[in-house]
Amino acid sequence: xxxxxxxxxxxxxxxxxxxxxxxxxxxxGLGAVLxxxxxxxxxxxxxxxxxxxxxxxxxxxxxxxxxxxxxAASRVFEERDLEAFHAQAVRVLATxxxxxxxxxxxxxxxxxxxxxxxxxxxxxxxxDLATTxxxxxxxRPAVGRLSMDPGNHQPGVPVRVPVVVxxxxxxxxxxxxxxxxxxxxxxxxxxxxxxxxxxxxQSKQFVxxxxxxxxxxxxxxxxxxxxxxxxxxxxxxxxxxxxxxYQAYARSSFSGWAVAIAIPATEVQAPAWxxxxxxxxxxxxxLCAAAALxxxxxxxxxxxxxxxxxxxxxxxxxxPMQPMGDVRIAEIAEVGNALANAGDxxxxxxxxxxxxxxxxxxxxxxxxxGVVVVDMAGRVVLVNEANARLFGxxxxxxxxxxxxxxxxxxxxxxxxGNPVPPEDWPASRxxxxxxxxxxxxxxxxxDTGEEWAVAFSGKPVRDGAGAQILALVVSRxxxxxxxxxxxxxxxxxxxxxxxxxxxxxxxxxxRDLEAFSYSVSHDLRAPVISVAGLAGLLEQAGSEAERNRLVQRxxxxxxxxxxxxxxxxxxxxxxxxxxVRSRVDLSALVLEVAxxxxxxxxxxxxxxxxxxxxxxxxxxxxxxxxxxxxxAWKFTAHxxxxxxxxxxxxxxxxxxxxxxxNGAGFDKALATRLFKPFQRLHRASEFEGTGIGLAxxxxxxxxxxxxxxxxxxxxxxxxxxxxxxxxDGRERMG
Amino acid sequence: MxxxxxxxxxxxxxxxxxxAALRQVAPQAPVELARDGEQALRRLLPGSGAGALAxxxxxxxxxxxxxxxxxxxxxLKDEPRTRxxxxxxxxxxxxxxxxxxxxxxxxxxxxxxxxRYADLVTLAGQLSHxxxxxxxxxxxxxx
Numbered sequence: 001x002x003x004x005x006x007x008x009x010x011x012x013x014x015x016x017x018x019x020x021x022x023x024x025x026x027x028x029g030l031g032a033v034l035x036x037x038x039x040x041x042x043x044x045x046x047x048x049x050x051x052x053x054x055x056x057x058x059x060x061x062x063x064x065x066x067x068x069x070x071x072a073a074s075r076v077f078e079e080r081d082l083e084a085f086h087a088q089a090v091r092v093l094a095t096x097x098x099x100x101x102x103x104x105x106x107x108x109x110x111x112x113x114x115x116x117x118x119x120x121x122x123x124x125x126x127x128d129l130a131t132t133x134x135x136x137x138x139x140r141p142a143v144g145r146l147s148m149d150p151g152n153h154q155p156g157v158p159v160r161v162p163v164v165v166x167x168x169x170x171x172x173x174x175x176x177x178x179x180x181x182x183x184x185x186x187x188x189x190x191x192x193x194x195x196x197x198x199x200x201x202q203s204k205q206f207v208x209x210x211x212x213x214x215x216x217x218x219x220x221x222x223x224x225x226x227x228x229x230x231x232x233x234x235x236x237x238x239x240x241x242x243x244x245x246y247q248a249y250a251r252s253s254f255s256g257w258a259v260a261i262a263i264p265a266t267e268v269q270a271p272a273w274x275x276x277x278x279x280x281x282x283x284x285x286x287l288c289a290a291a292a293l294x295x296x297x298x299x300x301x302x303x304x305x306x307x308x309x310x311x312x313x314x315x316x317x318x319x320p321m322q323p324m325g326d327v328r329i330a331e332i333a334e335v336g337n338a339l340a341n342a343g344d345x346x347x348x349x350x351x352x353x354x355x356x357x358x359x360x361x362x363x364x365x366x367x368x369x370g371v372v373v374v375d376m377a378g379r380v381v382l383v384n385e386a387n388a389r390l391f392g393x394x395x396x397x398x399x400x401x402x403x404x405x406x407x408x409x410x411x412x413x414x415x416x417g418n419p420v421p422p423e424d425w426p427a428s429r430x431x432x433x434x435x436x437x438x439x440x441x442x443x444x445x446x447d448t449g450e451e452w453a454v455a456f457s458g459k460p461v462r463d464g465a466g467a468q469i470l471a472l473v474v475s476r477x478x479x480x481x482x483x484x485x486x487x488x489x490x491x492x493x494x495x496x497x498x499x500x501x502x503x504x505x506x507x508x509x510x511r512d513l514e515a516f517s518y519s520v521s522h523d524l525r526a527p528v529i530s531v532a533g534l535a536g537l538l539e540q541a542g543s544e545a546e547r548n549r550l551v552q553r554x555x556x557x558x559x560x561x562x563x564x565x566x567x568x569x570x571x572x573x574x575x576x577x578x579x580v581r582s583r584v585d586l587s588a589l590v591l592e593v594a595x596x597x598x599x600x601x602x603x604x605x606x607x608x609x610x611x612x613x614x615x616x617x618x619x620x621x622x623x624x625x626x627x628x629x630x631x632a633w634k635f636t637a638h639x640x641x642x643x644x645x646x647x648x649x650x651x652x653x654x655x656x657x658x659x660x661x662n663g664a665g666f667d668k669a670l671a672t673r674l675f676k677p678f679q680r681l682h683r684a685s686e687f688e689g690t691g692i693g694l695a696x697x698x699x700x701x702x703x704x705x706x707x708x709x710x711x712x713x714x715x716x717x718x719x720x721x722x723x724x725x726x727x728d729g730r731e732r733m734g
Numbered sequence: 735m736x737x738x739x740x741x742x743x744x745x746x747x748x749x750x751x752x753x754a755a756l757r758q759v760a761p762q763a764p765v766e767l768a769r770d771g772e773q774a775l776r777r778l779l780p781g782s783g784a785g786a787l788a789x790x791x792x793x794x795x796x797x798x799x800x801x802x803x804x805x806x807x808x809x810l811k812d813e814p815r816t817r818x819x820x821x822x823x824x825x826x827x828x829x830x831x832x833x834x835x836x837x838x839x840x841x842x843x844x845x846x847x848x849x850r851y852a853d854l855v856t857l858a859g860q861l862s863h864x865x866x867x868x869x870x871x872x873x874x875x876x877x
Contacts, residue, residue, distance in 0.1 A: 518827070521827060521828045522796075522797050522826050522827050522828075523797075525826035525828075525849075526745055526748070526797075526826050527747075529748060529751075529826055529847050529848075532849045533747065533748065533751030533752075533851050533854060534750075534751065535851065536751070536850070536851020536852065536854070536855075537750070537751060537754055537851065539851075557747060667800070670800070
């Protein structure tokens with residue numbers, strides 16, 4: 001059990017009480033002894049008094065006996081002269097004021113003389129015959145009990161002596177003493193008021209008493225029992241008045257009488273109470289003094305202690321400690337010094353801590369990554385601005401106020417798209433003790449729908465004992481990286497695509513080039529061979545007309561060579577040079593190109609769809625149209641009512657243009673060879689041409705990223721289609 | 735009866751020059767001219783016209799409008815009746831590929847057209863003599 005600490009004053013009081021207790025016990029023990037002794041003193045004094053009073057009473061009786069014995073030795077008794085006796089008795093009585101009467105009786109108790117009664121009167125029997133008998137038997141004087149004088153009817157105490165005549169008891173001489181005699185003796189004692197005093201005869205009957213009691217009153221039960229117990233004593237008991245009092249008594253062995261004094265209990269106990277009171281007062285005073293001392297000492301200790309406590313509290317609040325001032329207690333002064341030192345140490349440590357904290361704070365604040373620290377109850381302990389910005393909050397304070405606003409504002413999902421509930425959010429996972437690095441989640445703001453990718457790293461923070469106390473989560477916005485990554489991937493893909501495209505283009509170009517060089521080798525050699533051969537024939541020619549014919553043929557061949565070289569140049573020109581797209585009115589261009597052909601052969605019917613626009617390289621498109629329209633014109637040369645038309649449509653989402661004629665057409669099976677350089681489907685004698693025209697068309701269309709193809713049948717005309725690539729379509733849309 | 739030489743040539747000048755040369759070296763041999771591949775096959779393949787030709791020699795240009803020389807060669811060599819016709823490719827092509835393709839299709843010879851007329855005459859003489867003589871020997875054996 002842990003007890004509440006008690007104040008120093010209480011401890012001191014307890015100490016004082018503990019030390020005072022034996023003293024008090026001793027004091028009270030001593031007090032009890034003293035009280036007892038005081039009471040014993042009173043008892044002893046009272047007993048002394050009773051004995052003294054008893055002696056005084058006995059002295060009165062002895063005096064009476066002595067007087068009586070002297071009278072008994074008188075000669076009147078030898079002579080039995082009752083008359084003389086009467087006279088002498090009257091004289092004796094006159095000298096004894098304490099006596100009522102003097103009488104004489106025979107050994108049976110029959111009175112024979114009475115000083116109060118006239119001589120010769122009839123006399124009664126004596127009172128208290130028991131005393132009379134004892135006197136006769138012992139021949140010694142005896143004191144009787146309080147009785148009534150039978151002759152005079154007055155109460156009195158008979159004191160008797162034997163009168164011996166001739167060696168035998170002849171008479172009993174009795175003096176009847178006035179009880180007031182003893183009353184005077186008692187009163188002469190000058191006992192304090194409220195004390196009772198009494199003299200009792202052998203039958204415990206009060207002879208006299210102060211205050212007075214009626215004749216014949218006997219001792220109260222307590223006193224009676226005490227008188228039976230011993231010759232003297234001290235006891236506490238009820239008086240005849242029924243009051244509890246201390247009583248002392250003494251019985252005389254001479255007379256058999258007793259004297260008793262009763263003292264009020266208060267008077268007996270008073271000294272005892274005085275002593276007890278004194279002791280109690282002394283004890284109380286000592287206790288008070290000790291308590292006061294303890295209190296004083298306590299205050300002297302407690303005051304500096306309180307100052308220490310206040311100083312410690314101040315220290316706790318971080319206020320520098322004030323000097324303690326004059327402290328008289330060495331230990332407290334030492335504690336004060338130690339506290340002051342501790343204060344300095346704490347202040348130094350706090351300054352160091354504060355410096356480190358602000359450094360840490362600055363580092364955390366300057367981090368581009370978001371940092372949040374949450375305690376085990378889920379409260380935010382620390383959060384930096386980067387973290388707030390990352391989740392779309394104006395300031396860290398907004399997040400700090402209530403972390404729950406975060407879950408109200410954002411949702412999270414895995415990169416794959418599965419939603420992540422708040423209980424599986426990074427902070428919650430770390431609170432469960434998990435550690436992880438660079439877990440990427442998609443964060444979405446529910447209010448704006450904005451999304452971004454965040455990489456989270458989390459780690460529990462533990463105390464010295466290894467118990468988790470905090471959760472640390474670092475988050476980084478990786479959206480930009482992801483975007484760049486995606487763009488890069490896209491770029492790579494498109495680059496690969498472009499490379500493939502370009503490669504295939506290059507391959508096509510290469511094939512073209514091979515085919516081209518093949519054809520050049522053939523087609524350029526052919527006229528050379530012709531010229532050489534014709535020249536050989538010319539040498540042998542017989543007639544003038546034959547020679548002329550051969551010369552014409554040679555010239556035709558050189559023209560053809562020249563034409564070939566021009567066309568090759570054209571082809572190489574369309575293959576190189578920059579492609580610049582602009583808006584081209586194809587309809588107008590077709591009309592313009594066709595005009596030059598129409599001048600040579602106006603019979604060809606031309607129909608042109610108006611307002612056909614394209615986005616293409618104007619000069620290349622002109623060359624393209626020149627070739628296609630030229631072809632159409634050429635292959636309708638042998639066609640009755642020739643027609644050429646231009647129009648457009650859409651194929652594969654792109655605008656497609658076409659030139660149609662109703663001329664010679666071509667064998668469907670040979671359609672693929674149409675666009676190869678130097679491929680000719682017709683004999684030169686039928687249709688002139690170098691075989692390069694459609695190759696040029698193909699090259700121009702390809703350079704635009706488009707495609708050219710033809711449909712037709714032998715003798716049923718032909719349609720040449722072409723598109724001008726993506727650049728054309730996009731522009732037209734816009 | 736003398737078997738003709740079939741010249742397949744679209745170039746009029748070349749045709750004239752070759753025929754002049756052939757006339758010069760083998761005046762007794764009849765020479766027929768086909769102006770393109772289609773014409774040549776019509777003359778040579780059975781069922782393709784009345785009186786299919788059985789030439790002593792086919793001089794075949796490669797570069798022809800429509801059906802080109804290699805296709806004509808393949809057609810001839812695929813057909814059992816015409817397989818035996820000696821076919822000499824006579825071309826201006828310098829392509830090694832044309833040469834190898836021709837031999838793969840079982841051309842009997844591959845000759846580039848010489849530039850000089852005198853060389854052409856010499857070549858024509860050699861060709862006609864060689865192939866015509868062989869044909870005569872074979873004909874003799876058959877008869």
